[in-house]
Amino acid sequence: MTTTLDRETADRFARIALGHVEREYPHKPGHVLAGASDLQSPRETHPVFFGSFDWHSCVHGYWMLVRLLNRFPDMPSAEAIRALLTRQLTGESIAGECATFDRPMNRGFERPYGWGWLLKLAAELEAAEDRSFARTLRPLTDRIVARIHYFLPLATYPVRVGTHFNTAFALRLATDYGEAVKDKALNDLLRTTARRWYGRDANCPAWGEPSGDDFLSSTLIEAECMRRLLPEAEFSEWWTHFMPNLMQCEPKTLFVPATVSDRSDGKIAHLDGLNLSRAWCWRSLAKSVAEPDARRQIMDEAAANHLATALPHVAGDYMGEHWLASFAVLALEA
Incomplete structure (x- = not known):
């Protein structure tokens, strides 16, 4: 593989x-239909x-x-x-x-x-x-x-689900654009929002993961969002508090690839994406700790297990085929 x-x-x-x-x-x-013309x-x-x-x-x-x-x-x-x-x-x-x-x-x-x-x-x-x-x-x-600048100050709370409404995933991707065009105002807003939403999170239990149609780990994508937005030293301290039992592979659910029972079902097929996005996050997070930190090997192994489980299923049924390769690229390039 x-x-x-x-x-x-x-x-x-x-x-x-x-x-x-x-x-x-x-x-x-x-989209919403406001009238027949739509x-x-x-x-x-x-x-x-x-x-x-x-x-x-x-x-x-x-x-x-x-x-x-x-x-x-x-x-x-x-x-x-x-x-x-x-x-x-x-x-x-x-x-x-x-x-x-x-x-x-x-x-x-x-x-x-x-x-x-x-x-x-x-x-x-x-x-x-x-x-x-x-x-x-x-x-x-x-x-x-413009919509991000308008919306984020109004969003009192983050959305932590493992699907399209997850706010950490959107902040993570938007940061790449802000840096590409050197948009300081955008990146400052993204960083301020991430700190406001997630900065006090600690001892994450990963409760409810995985849900039946997740394609994101709400725990790991939050961590990846913070890794991308925070200065290295600030993220290192946050990460230690956020997942203090990583050396014991806890929370255990984050280390076990999800089972996909029916790839012709669009919602269940999301779980292949969960495995790929977890691989992406684990790989990126592993690089945030330097060798010989033992946490790196644990995270790399978790990434490899998730990647091996999902990568053979990028193509096949259209319910997964129309989107999974994008997540495979994120994982392979992490």
Whole structure:
């Protein structure tokens, strides 16, 4: 089993995404219909991100494609990715995406999961050799940044579930964009919010993990969010208090890969994503402690177990195939 992202694996994942980012149906809409005029096809509502079963999965399918293109610009599928970006990321199509976001009833559309992924895509486009696509996306990017600035001060409490509403995951992804464009105001807001929401957390019991349709560990993604946002010394102290029994592999549930009983069920298939996202978090968190700290080996082993359990199931049934490769890339690159 591969444990790093090589050219062959990248091309395989890219071909999976190329097979669904322009697949319009089946489609799960996520916006509010304010009237009959809002009854449109997915492609009419979302001129770019109409594929991959739902809007956010299509966004992170594009993120993965751009990421893989940036890493392996000569892989066999590279030209197909460039053609897709040229065909789809146009000023007119992004204006159509913005129009959907601007509908009065869509204030909370894709908050916060899709917001985080859109900014993650924008960050990757900023790192591309051709930055014209980042400029094309910017009207939508700016809308998301503005919504984050408006929403976070109003959000008294975090959301700690293991699904799309998890706030730590969105902060974690948004930070990559803030750093990519050196947006100090955004990153200051993200850091202040993370401290306010999670700074006093300690002795995490990981209660309720995993739930039946989790694709995130609310415990580990919180830790990964804090690792990404806090200065090294501050995070080290926080992490020690947050998971004081790590050397005893406690809470035990975080070290045991989830069982996936039916990959044709979209909710149960989320658990493959849980295993991949846990692998990503464990790998990233392991690198926050230096050798010969024994915690590093424990975390690396936990990551390897989760990765080995999930990686063979990235493709197969469309309920997982339309999104899992993105999480595999996060895990393999951690």
